[in-house]
Structures are given as C-alpha cells and as structure tokens.
Amino acid sequence: xxKENTPKKKTTRRTKADKIKxxxxxxxxxxxxxxxxxxxxxxxxITARTLNNWAGSISEVSEAFKKAKDxxxxxxxxGLKNKAVTSLEKLITGFSVEESETKEIRNxxxxxxxxxxxxxxxxxxxxxxxxxFALKALDPETWQNDGFGGGEEGDQVFVIExxxxxx
Numbered sequence: 001x002x003k004e005n006t007p008k009k010k011t012t013r014r015t016k017a018d019k020i021k022x023x024x025x026x027x028x029x030x031x032x033x034x035x036x037x038x039x040x041x042x043x044x045x046i047t048a049r050t051l052n053n054w055a056g057s058i059s060e061v062s063e064a065f066k067k068a069k070d071x072x073x074x075x076x077x078x079g080l081k082n083k084a085v086t087s088l089e090k091l092i093t094g095f096s097v098e099e100s101e102t103k104e105i106r107n108x109x110x111x112x113x114x115x116x117x118x119x120x121x122x123x124x125x126x127x128x129x130x131x132x133f134a135l136k137a138l139d140p141e142t143w144q145n146d147g148f149g150g151g152e153e154g155d156q157v158f159v160i161e162x163x164x165x166x167x
Contacts, residue, residue, distance in 0.1 A: 016058060019054050019058060019061065020058065020060050020061060020064075022044050022045075022046065023051060023054060023055075023058075023060075023061040023064060023065070024064060025044055026040040026041055026043075026044050026046075026051060026068075027040075027064050027065065027067070027068035029043065030068050030071075030072050031067075031068050031071035031072055031075065032072075032075055033071075033072050033073075033074075033075025033076040033078075033079055034075075034079075037051070037072075051065075088130055088133075088134060090124075091126065091127040091130035091131075092126055092127070092130050092131050092134055093126060094123065094124055094125050094126040095123075095124050096121055096122065096123045096124070097121070097122050097124075098119055098120070098121050098122075099119070099120050099122060100117055100118070100119045100120075101117070101118050101119075101120075102115055102116070102117045103115070103116045103117075103118075
C-alpha cells in the first residue's frame, strides 16, 4: 500500500519579540472581560494552547498573562455587579415589556394576503422580596431580621422604624 503525500501544515517561526507583541495584543482585548481568551487568540492567529506554551517559556508573556487574568476577573465581576444592580432596580421599581405577535392570513392557495401584528404591553409590579433584600443590604441596622416577626398564623408582620405593618 502506497502512502499518500499529505501537505504539511505551514508553520511560521516567530521571534521572541513577535510572540510578546502578539501576546500583549491578546491580553489587551482579554482584560476587558468582554471576549474569551480563545476568541482573542483566534483573532490574533494563534490558539490558546500556543499562548499557554509561550507563557510557560517566556517570562514577559507569563507576567502579562497573570495581569490580564486578574484584570479580566475584575472586569467580569464588575460587569456582573452592574447587571445585578440593574436587574435589582427593575425588580424594585417594576418594569414593562412589549410583546409583539404577528399572524399571517393566507388565501386558499397558501399565499400570504395579510399580516396582522398585535403589540401588548405587559407590566411587572415591584417584587416585595427584592425590595426587602435591597433595604436590608443598604441599611442593615434599620432592617434587621428581628424587625420581621410573625403575627397570627398566615399573617406577615413588619416592624419599620417602630411602626408595625401587618399583611
């Protein structure tokens, strides 16, 4: 059996300076927390595995990689925190969304003769649990757990600044 000649993958020899330059470009994007390391590497023509190999053999890349990971973690955490605050704000104040639905009217042969779009506005009231959570987080001294007590079976009792509210 004759072995077929398969074309060899063309490899590019990069200098240490080239590797550092490519790594820094990758880390600049990665630090934002908006793009994965794999995507950053792909954008710069290498794999994440290659970058890890470079980090293992070039101290400048290794140090920059550590800083980029820290920055990425901070950016990701800050992004999640902002999303959580925005979501909590919506739950506390309530919010509305619009939903659209399109119906197609067809003739006997199946061709569309008319499209009817209806839009409904749906309102979500404030979420009591979210409000309580926010109040406890913002002012724990006033909104301590001992301020919430039980009344009769099934009643919910809140003590707010000396006032008792029963539900």
